[in-house]
Structures are given as structure tokens and as C-alpha cells.
Amino acid sequence: MNSIYTIGEVLVEMMAANIGQGFTHPGVWHGPYPSGAPAIFIDQVSKLGVRGGIISCVGDDGFGRLNVDRLARDGVDTRGIRMLTQENTGSAFVAYQSGGERDFIFNIKHSACGHISPEQVAEMLPATCRHLHIMGSSLFSFQMVDAVKKAAEQVKAAGGTLSFDPNIRKEMLDIPEMRDALHFMLELTDCYLPSASEVVLLSPASDAQGAIDWFLQNGIREVVVKRGREGASYFSAEQTLHVPGYPVIEVDPTGAGDCFGGAFIACRQRGFSISQALRYANVCGALAVTRQGPMEGTSTLAQIEAFLQRQTPVSDNHSIQERQ
Numbered sequence: 001m002n003s004i005y006t007i008g009e010v011l012v013e014m015m016a017a018n019i020g021q022g023f024t025h026p027g028v029w030h031g032p033y034p035s036g037a038p039a040i041f042i043d044q045v046s047k048l049g050v051r052g053g054i055i056s057c058v059g060d061d062g063f064g065r066l067n068v069d070r071l072a073r074d075g076v077d078t079r080g081i082r083m084l085t086q087e088n089t090g091s092a093f094v095a096y097q098s099g100g101e102r103d104f105i106f107n108i109k110h111s112a113c114g115h116i117s118p119e120q121v122a123e124m125l126p127a128t129c130r131h132l133h134i135m136g137s138s139l140f141s142f143q144m145v146d147a148v149k150k151a152a153e154q155v156k157a158a159g160g161t162l163s164f165d166p167n168i169r170k171e172m173l174d175i176p177e178m179r180d181a182l183h184f185m186l187e188l189t190d191c192y193l194p195s196a197s198e199v200v201l202l203s204p205a206s207d208a209q210g211a212i213d214w215f216l217q218n219g220i221r222e223v224v225v226k227r228g229r230e231g232a233s234y235f236s237a238e239q240t241l242h243v244p245g246y247p248v249i250e251v252d253p254t255g256a257g258d259c260f261g262g263a264f265i266a267c268r269q270r271g272f273s274i275s276q277a278l279r280y281a282n283v284c285g286a287l288a289v290t291r292q293g294p295m296e297g298t299s300t301l302a303q304i305e306a307f308l309q310r311q312t313p314v315s316d317n318h319s320i321q322e323r324q
Contacts, residue, residue, distance in 0.1 A: 003051040003077070004265060005129040007121065007151050008038035008138030009113040010056040010071075010081065011090030011106075012063040013294055015252070019096045023105060032063055033293035034070040035092060036113075037135045037167055040255045044262030044284060044298045046075035050269050053077030055124050055151065057112040063089035064112065070295065080124040087112035094254060102254070109140050117143060118150035125151055130160040133265060134185055135258075136168040145181040152188050163191040165261050166198050186215075191222040193261050199225060224264060224278070226257050226285070229314065232264075232278050243278040244313035246286040255294030260285035263299070283307050 012032035021027045034043075038054055045052035053076060058064030060083040067089065072078045090111035095103045108114065132155040139145050152162055164185050182202055186192070192215055194201070196208070203211035212223050212235050223235040231245035263284035267277035283304045288297035299307075 003053060003126065003128045004042070004045050004131045004133060004269060005053045005055065005080075005125060005151075005155075006038040006042045006133040006135070007055040007116065007125075007148055008135050008144075009036040009090055009108050009140070010034075010039045010054070010058050010064075010067050011036045011092055011108060011111070011113065012066065013092045013094060013254070015254075015292065016093075016095040019098055022095055023093065023103070029093070030292065032066060032091075033295065034067045035255070035294045036067075036090070037137050037165070037255075037258050038133070039067065039071060040258035040295050040298070041133055041135070041165075041262040042076050043071055043074050043295055044259045045266040046071075047298045047300050048263060048266040048270070049075075049301065050266040051077065051128075052266075053080055053126070053129070055080035055116065055121055055147075057082045057084055057087070057115045057120075059083065059087045059089040059112045060085045061089055063091070074298070077126075080120075082112075082115075082120065084112045084115060087115060100253075114141055114144070116147045118147050121147050121150045121154065125154055127158070129155055130158070131155070131163070131265065131269065132160060133163045133165070133261070136164070136166040136182060136185075139178060139181045139185075142177065145177070149181075149184065152185065156188055161190040162188050163193060163261070163265055164189040165193040165257070166201060167257070168198060168201060187219065189220050191224065191265070192220050193224045193226065193264070195226045195257060196228075226260055228256070228285070231282050231314065232260070234274055234278055239274075241275060241278065243275060243282060245282045246307075246311050246313050248286045248290050250289045252292045252294075253289050255297065256285045256288040258294075259288040259298055263304075279308075280304050282313070283311075 013035035014031035017028035205211040264281035291297035
């Protein structure tokens with residue numbers, strides 16, 4: 001099996017203990033937890049038995065070792081992570097509002113992650129990488145954009161494929177260079193993985209179906225829309241497929257979309273059908289929200305299959321229809 005790689009932020013996450021707890025007053029925080037959207041994605045890939053690796057930087061500190069040790073334990077190739085003695089590992093603090101919204105304070109750009117470079121990509125991206133996954137959240141600086149572009153071009157030149165999860169903080173769209181970088185990634189993308197709220201963001205369309213049609217007409221082969229507890233939808237030139245989600249008690253939503261993406265790409269790499277890959281990815285997303293900590297809910301094949309034996313989806317109805 002060829003390997004799946006990703007590139008981007010590896011950080012620790014501290015989570016508010018109580019709903020409504022903000023950043024302006026002392027409070028109890030849980031953590032540190034291993035985190036970073038690309039790190040969660042590749043951890044899920046490796047937990048499903050597919051060779052996966054990541055290119056990143058962490059500080060030569062306890063937070064950095066926490067992440068590297070966790071990823072390595074779960075089977076991730078961590079040789080592409082540099083430990084920098086003069087920099088600190090990135091961090092994120094997350095607070096929860098009563099309506100389900102989350103507020104974040106990130107230290108990524110000015111942490112060790114901000115030192116990922118095109119030269120590191122050229123040196124550490126292996127020839128066995130035939131699929132690259134990119135997160136929009138990783139396009140946080142011009143140097144990082146250059147590194148991601150280098151990785152994407154290197155993989156595509158070798159005949160590989162690319163998946164792209166926009167995972168966008170909306171303020172990024174107000175920076176012309178960042179918007180250009182996102183569209184550059186779209187031009188190289190084979191499989192696009194937006195959430196339902198992100199579908200129209202990088203298209204000229206005003207509605208979701210119009211955006212999906214535009215993506216498929218402009219070089220993207222597959223669009224997979226993540227719908228949370230409602231499941232997921234798959235679109236290609238040949239078919240549309242809707243697969244329902246699974247009801248669970250949510251503890252922490254952070255990382256669920258990254259687990260979904262890792263599971264879908266890994267299952268496709270293993271040769272699963274699209275419908276089975278979507279079903280397994282929906283289970284991974286569901287299991288992820290039942291654990292506190294963004295990487296604590298990544299799942300193995302055995303855990304997915306055990307879940308499927310005792311759970312039924314929100315709806316048993318899903319449809320495949322041929323697109324004309």
C-alpha cells in the first residue's frame with residue numbers, strides 16, 4: 001500500500017472545563033491533549049492500518065514529545081517532524097458556549113509550526129507518498145503556503161492524488177494571498193472534503209448544489225460533504241450518494257471532521273467501496289465526539305465494526321442515483 005502523508009500544524013490543546021467559561025478570568029482547563037487538524041487526520045489514517053506520515057515542526061519540549069510519542073504509538077511515521085530547540089510547540093485554547101459554539105485562541109504562526117519550509121518538504125516527503133491531504137487551517141503563513149505548495153506539486157508530479165479539507169477560519173478569506181492559496185489547492189484537488197457550511201465558500205455559486213456542480217466541472221473528481229450527525233454526502237460525475245450518521249451523546253466535537261476525513265481517505269486506500277468508506281467515516285466522526293480531547297476518539301477497524309454491530313444510523317434510507 002502506498003502511504004498517505006499530510007503537512008501542517010502539530011500542537012497541544014487546552015480545553016475549558018465548564019461551558020460558558022471564557023478567557024478573561026481564571027478557570028479550570030483540561031489538557032494538554034495532542035492536537036492539530038493534520039495530526040488528528042493522520043492519526044486516524046494510521047489507526048485504520050494504512051501507512052501514514054506527517055511533515056511538521058514541534059518544540060524540543062514536553063508538549064512536542066507528547067505529540068510525537070502519541071503519533072508514533074498509533075503507527076504514524078513521525079520522521080518528518082522536526083524538533084526545534086529554540087522554538088515552542090504550538091498551542092490552542094478552546095472555550096465552549098452554551099449554544100454549542102466554540103472560541104479558540106491559537107499560537108501556531110509564531111510557534112515551531114511556523115518554521116515548516118519547502119526545503120523540509122523536499123528532504124522529508126518520501127517517494128512512497130502517493131496521496132497528500134491538505135488542511136486549509138495549515139495555510140496560516142506565506143512560508144507555510146510555499147511548503148504546502150511544494151508538497152502538493154511534488155506528489156502530483158509523481159502521479160499521486162490530493163485531498164483537501166478547507167477547514168477555514170473565515171478571516172483567512174479576507175486576505176487575498178490566502179484566498180489565492182486556497183484556490184491553488186483546489187486546482188490540484190482530486191477529493192474535496194468541505195463541511196456543509198463550507199460548501200459554497202470557495203465557489204462562485206450561491207447555493208450548495210451549484211457549488212458542487214462547479215467543483216466537478218472544474219477538475220475535482222469527488223466532493224464529500226460532511227454533515228455531522230446527519231451523515232455525509234458523496235458527489236462525482238457518475239453518482240450521488242447520501243449515507244446517514246449515527247446518534248451518540250456528544251462530549252466534545254473538536255476533531256470529529258478530521259477523524260471523518262482520515263477514515264474516508266484511509267478506507268478508500270484500503271479498497272473499500274464509496275458507500276462503505278462513508279459509513280466507516282461516519283462512525284469515526286461519531287466516536288470522536290464521545291471522547292474529550294481532539295485525538296482521543298480516533299478509532300480502529302475493530303472499534304468501528306463493534307460500534308456497527310450495536311448501533312443503527314439516524315435513518316436507514318440512503319440513495320444512490322446516477323448523474324446524467
